[in-house]
Amino acid sequence: MENLFVNISGALRGWFTGMGLPPMAVEAIMALVFLVAILAFVLLNVVYLVYLERKLSAYMQQRLGPNRVGPRGLFQTLLDVLKLFGKEDIIPNAADRWVFRLAAILVMVPAIMAFAVVPFGQGMIAVDLNIGIFYFVAVSSTATIAFLMAGWGSNNKWALLGGMRTVAQMVSYELPMVLSLLGVVMLAGSLRISDIMAAQKTVWFVVLQPVAFLIYLVASTAELNRQPFDLPEGEQELTAGPFTEYSGMRYALFFLAEYTNMIAVSAIAATLFLGGPQGPWLPSWLWFVIKVYVMIGIYMWFRWTFPRIRMDHLLAFNWKFLVPLSLANVLVTGIGLEIYKWFQTIRW
Amino acid sequence: MQIQLADFALMMPEIATAILAIGLLIVGLVVPREQAKGISFLTVAGLVGIWLLNFLYWHENASLFGGIYIVDPYTVFFRFLFLTAAIIVALAAKDYVNTLERNQGEFYALLVAATLGMMILAGAGDLVTLYIGLELMTITFVILVGYQKKEAKSSEAGVKYVILGAMSSAVLLYGLSLVFGFTGTTIIADMVPRLTLSGASPLLLLGIVFLVAGFGFKVSAVPFHMWSPDIYEGAPTPVTAFLAVASKAAGLAAFVRVFLIALPELQPYWITIVVVLTAITVVVGNLIAIPQSNIKRMLAFSSVAQAGYILFGLVAFSSLGVGALLFHSILYVFANIGAFAVAIVVKNSTGSDEIKDYSGLAQTSPFLAAVMLLCLLSLAGIPPVAGFVSKFYLFMAVIEKGMVWLAFVGIMMSMVSVYYYLIVAKAMYLGTPNREAKPISVSASTQIALVICLVAVIFFGVYPTPLLDLAMNVGYSFFPF
Amino acid sequence: MVSPLVFWIVAGITIIAALAVVNLTNLIHSALWLIVAFVGVAITYLILEAEFLAAVQIIVYAGAIAILIVFGVMLTRRGDIRESNLFNNYRLAGGLISLGLMATIVTMVVKTQWAIDVAAVPANSVGLLAQNLLGQFVIPFEIAAMLLLVALVGAIIIAKEVRD
Numbered sequence: 002m003e004n005l006f007v008n009i010s011g012a013l014r015g016w017f018t019g020m021g022l023p024p025m026a027v028e029a030i031m032a033l034v035f036l037v038a039i040l041a042f043v044l045l046n047v048v049y050l051v052y053l054e055r056k057l058s059a060y061m062q063q064r065l066g067p068n069r070v071g072p073r074g075l076f077q078t079l080l081d082v083l084k085l086f087g088k089e090d091i092i093p094n095a096a097d098r099w100v101f102r103l104a105a106i107l108v109m110v111p112a113i114m115a116f117a118v119v120p121f122g123q124g125m126i127a128v129d130l131n132i133g134i135f136y137f138v139a140v141s142s143t144a145t146i147a148f149l150m151a152g153w154g155s156n157n158k159w160a161l162l163g164g165m166r167t168v169a170q171m172v173s174y175e176l177p178m179v180l181s182l183l184g185v186v187m188l189a190g191s192l193r194i195s196d197i198m199a200a201q202k203t204v205w206f207v208v209l210q211p212v213a214f215l216i217y218l219v220a221s222t223a224e225l226n227r228q229p230f231d232l233p234e235g236e237q238e239l240t241a242g243p244f245t246e247y248s249g250m251r252y253a254l255f256f257l258a259e260y261t262n263m264i265a266v267s268a269i270a271a272t273l274f275l276g277g278p279q280g281p282w283l284p285s286w287l288w289f290v291i292k293v294y295v296m297i298g299i300y301m302w303f304r305w306t307f308p309r310i311r312m313d314h315l316l317a318f319n320w321k322f323l324v325p326l327s328l329a330n331v332l333v334t335g336i337g338l339e340i341y342k343w344f345q346t347i348r349w
Numbered sequence: 350m351q352i353q354l355a356d357f358a359l360m361m362p363e364i365a366t367a368i369l370a371i372g373l374l375i376v377g378l379v380v381p382r383e384q385a386k387g388i389s390f391l392t393v394a395g396l397v398g399i400w401l402l403n404f405l406y407w408h409e410n411a412s413l414f415g416g417i418y419i420v421d422p423y424t425v426f427f428r429f430l431f432l433t434a435a436i437i438v439a440l441a442a443k444d445y446v447n448t449l450e451r452n453q454g455e456f457y458a459l460l461v462a463a464t465l466g467m468m469i470l471a472g473a474g475d476l477v478t479l480y481i482g483l484e485l486m487t488i489t490f491v492i493l494v495g496y497q498k499k500e501a502k503s504s505e506a507g508v509k510y511v512i513l514g515a516m517s518s519a520v521l522l523y524g525l526s527l528v529f530g531f532t533g534t535t536i537i538a539d540m541v542p543r544l545t546l547s548g549a550s551p552l553l554l555l556g557i558v559f560l561v562a563g564f565g566f567k568v569s570a571v572p573f574h575m576w577s578p579d580i581y582e583g584a585p586t587p588v589t590a591f592l593a594v595a596s597k598a599a600g601l602a603a604f605v606r607v608f609l610i611a612l613p614e615l616q617p618y619w620i621t622i623v624v625v626l627t628a629i630t631v632v633v634g635n636l637i638a639i640p641q642s643n644i645k646r647m648l649a650f651s652s653v654a655q656a657g658y659i660l661f662g663l664v665a666f667s668s669l670g671v672g673a674l675l676f677h678s679i680l681y682v683f684a685n686i687g688a689f690a691v692a693i694v695v696k697n698s699t700g701s702d703e704i705k706d707y708s709g710l711a712q713t714s715p716f717l718a719a720v721m722l723l724c725l726l727s728l729a730g731i732p733p734v735a736g737f738v739s740k741f742y743l744f745m746a747v748i749e750k751g752m753v754w755l756a757f758v759g760i761m762m763s764m765v766s767v768y769y770y771l772i773v774a775k776a777m778y779l780g781t782p783n784r785e786a787k788p789i790s791v792s793a794s795t796q797i798a799l800v801i802c803l804v805a806v807i808f809f810g811v812y813p814t815p816l817l818d819l820a821m822n823v824g825y826s827f828f829p830f
Numbered sequence: 831m832v833s834p835l836v837f838w839i840v841a842g843i844t845i846i847a848a849l850a851v852v853n854l855t856n857l858i859h860s861a862l863w864l865i866v867a868f869v870g871v872a873i874t875y876l877i878l879e880a881e882f883l884a885a886v887q888i889i890v891y892a893g894a895i896a897i898l899i900v901f902g903v904m905l906t907r908r909g910d911i912r913e914s915n916l917f918n919n920y921r922l923a924g925g926l927i928s929l930g931l932m933a934t935i936v937t938m939v940v941k942t943q944w945a946i947d948v949a950a951v952p953a954n955s956v957g958l959l960a961q962n963l964l965g966q967f968v969i970p971f972e973i974a975a976m977l978l979l980v981a982l983v984g985a986i987i988i989a990k991e992v993r994d
Contacts, residue, residue, distance in 0.1 A: 097856075097858070100858070100859070100862065130881065131881065131953075131954070131955070131956060132881045132882050132885055132956055135882065135885050135956075136881075136885055138885075138889060139885040139886075139888040139889040139893070140888070142888070142889045142892075142893035143865075143888060143892055143893055145893065145896040146862075146865060146892075146893075146895060146896050146899075149896050149899055149900070150862065153858055153899065153903070161903070165900055165903070168896045168897065168899075168900050169900075171896075172893075172896065172897065175893075191957075192956055360969070367972075367976055370976070371979070374979075374983065413969075414966050414967075414968065414969060415966050417966060417967060417969055417970070418969050452987050455983055455987055458983070459980065459983070459984070462976065462979075462980045465973075465976065466973075466977075469969070469973055475970075477967065477970045478967075478969055478970045478973070481970045481973045481974050481977065482973060484977055485973055485976060485977045485980065488977060488980055488981055488984065489980050489984070491984070492980070492983075492984030492987060492988060495988055496987070498988070507988070531942070531945075533945060533947075547943075547945075550941075550942045550943060551937070551938040551941040551942050552938050552939060552941075552942040553942075554938070555934070555935065555938045
């Protein structure tokens with residue numbers, strides 16, 4: 002069981018090589034295979050994440066949630082997707098047409114690209130880059146642009162306001178997020194995902210870096226634009242923020258991107274703080290999925306617990322609390338590392 | 350490569366300057382507004398402390414971090430120059446800063462940060478450090494130039510400086526990247542052996558052209574001087590004084606180090622460009638200064654011309670030239686800041702920068718008029734005061750290299766400059782004061798600044814030998830040819 | 831080793847994007863094309879096996895375009911955004927000078943004998959980079975920190991509104 006997916010990929014690779022393809026072509030085909038596998042994983046999960054979210058929220062509010070379509074409402078979101086496929090794709094007359102169209106597609110690009118460095122199990126990283134975690138940071142930093150393009154392209158006041166808020170929020174909260182990851186990188190001594198996983202063999206980094214974990218949790222919630230940081234959408238104020246003018250499949254893409262990002266962010270949290278795909282008894286990939294779902298559960302729990310924060314509080318909280326805290330965390334980690342090294346040099 | 354703590358010890362003045370800048374920032378935040386006046390004393394005290402600290406490093410001749418930073422008499426000399434300028438400006442700026450509604454502490458912190466950038470620029474032994482130091486200086490000046498937000502002219506000057514500064518930095522950076530691309534090293538001292546090996550190449554020459562343009566902008570040599578009058582006029586006067594003197598000297602320090610240390614092999618190629626640049630800088634700077642009616646614009650163009658004179662030292666390509674260049678730079682600090690300090694006082698009291706409003710200043714405030722007169726005479730190079738000696742050596746350095754015509758141009762243009770400097774003197778001494786004009790009261794700190802400039806200008810004019818010997822020794826140790 | 835063809839394609843796209851930045855009249859479109867140009871540069875770094883630099887290029891430049899657009903939206907006074915990035919009257923002269931400069935540079939580049947380094951890129955380039963930045967190049971590194979501090983303070987001083 003442990004090596005199920007690794008074996009499948011090995012068999013595929015062997016098969017392609019056996020067909021007499023040059024090594025470069027084999028690599029290209031394998032990259033395609035990985036991409037398709039990741040897409041399949043993500044899309045399947047998203048459909049049921051929406052269901053999970055609706056159910057969870059319902060239980061938290063003492064309701065039943067979707068329960069009509071299929072057993073316990075299991076087919077509800079599937080049908081929702083089908084419905085969205087059938088809707089008309091409306092582009093407003095006054096919209097900046099190309100920007101409007103491109104935004105819905107571009108929003109998916111960083112979301113999917115982030116999965117290239119996610120370790121789905123032992124030896125199951127699509128590309129084990131030597132800048133691993135930094136790649137994730139770089140890719141996710143570009144997500145802002147798609148939201149702003151959507152907000153601008155719609156040529157709608159609410160959409161533009163939402164887009165501007167996205168920029169203010171995501172650019173600000175990127176800082177503590179990156180700095181909190183730095184604490185982990187300092188402990189592991191490497192940016193490579195597999196090295197970070199290996200460094201957590203004995204103890205998870207959530208134990209050594211509790212402050213960093215909390216900062217990451219808060220900052221990533223803001224990066225996801227989820228409650229209590231959902232100001233860019235803010236239904237009561239801005240209808241749906243940047244997505245106000247979108248309909249049909251394009252709207253679904255934004256929806257999809259949000260959940261894809263949530264999986265990506267949870268996967269990175271699981272890898273960096275919760276030991277990655279490691280655990281007793283069960284196969285590594287199953288452990289990984291469990292950890293990711295625990296993280297997703299926390300994000301959903303947040304959403305239905307906290308009320309929305311005000312814009313100025315949002316920024317003040319970041320710049321006056323989170324950023325200094327994360328800087329202090331880096332400092333303390335550095336001092337701690339030196340003390341640890343010093344202890345190791347002492348002969349007891 | 351291991352970092353050696355001894356390397357940091359040689360950089361104590363720079364480190365102390367950085368700490369002072371950050372400390373002032375913190376003090377500016379903590380101290381209540383009514384007590385913010387004390388920050389200027391703190392600044393001056395700190396700078397004087399660093400100035401004294403710098404004496405420890407006279408006899409050092411070290412290359413730190415594998416050539417990244419160089420502490421030799423040349424660096425130490427320029428440290429003194431920048432610190433002196435910063436001290437006098439900080440003293441003279443006190444009255445101006447007190448008129449600010451807020452950000453008083455930040456003004457001094459930025460002043461010190463700019464000084465740090467200049468010190469790094471003068472000591473940089475590699476291109477990356479040089480560029481970072483340059484940017485620190487430029488960015489800080491952008492903020493300082495635009496400090497008077499309520500005045501449209503100041504904001505305009507800030508915007509102009511940021512755009513033109515970025516443009517010139519880009520040109521310089523492109524030149525640096527070409528030089529790096531060809532030599533394969535950013536460390537200035539390591540370039541020489543590689544260049545001796547390979548000789549000139551078209552791309553390297555292109556890089557040199559870009560470097561001349563980039564540095565030319567920083568020292569505001571013609572034709573890269575277009576930014577200076579507008580920015581000098583718009584900026585708060587203390588900032589203008591610092592910009593005109595110290596930032597120019599810093600650009601020059603890096604200019605000379607790169608061209609004399611890294612590129613002496615290519616001297617036949619770049620000397621032509623620099624000679625032409627120098628000649629037109631002296632001519633154009635002086636000629637355009639004549640019709641100016643605003644004292645800051647006049648001083649701006651005169652500083653363009655002064656940059657031309659100082660470049661004589663580079664053109665001479667000898668230790669005499671470098672020595673004369675250093676000597677003239679430091680005298681230029683006293684003379685120019687002295688003139689600007691008077692302009693600050695007059696502006697604060699009459700609210701005007703026009704030369705015609707200096708009319709009769711000698712009757713109402715004879716001390717101010719005297720300082721202004723002597724500083725201007727020093728800038729013009731009239732015998733009893735200091736500027737004469739340094740100009741004499743600059744001209745001698747180029748004559749020694751057979752460029753008599755260049756010295757002749759320089760002397761001619763010095764004559765021209767006397768004319769426009771004396772226009773101000775004429776207004777001050779022969780003009781009649783306004784009926785309601787009162788004696789201008791000068792605060793103690795400004796008085797100190799004025800006295801320092803006055804004494805320096807007279808003393809080094811009458812008895813230049815110690816400073817001259819010092820500058821010549823530094824020049825000889827820097828470039829022993 | 832990546833084939834040179836990839837480089838030429840990427841370089842072509844980068845240049846086209848850069849031209850679009852200059853020539854489009856809509857400020858927002860210009861800014862968006864700038865992203866393409868920056869990503870093109872990042873891919874060039876990747877071809878040169880400088881992954882870290884590529885990621886920095888993305889995070890610092892491409893990521894920051896959003897800020898640029900926000901300022902573009904907030905500071906453009908012109909009523910019609912479609913005419914927010916116009917040329918002035920020096921279009922022809924500027925174009926000619928740029929072409930002349932380009933011709934000069936290209937001639938110089940072609941005429942130069944390049945020293946080509948064929949040594950392999952070290953495997954742990956990020957670690958070496960860190961050691962260099964905090965070792966030999968610690969002075970420029972710290973001065974850069976000082977520069978950022980000054981820029982931050984300056985941004986606040988300049989951007990804070992003036993009360994009368």
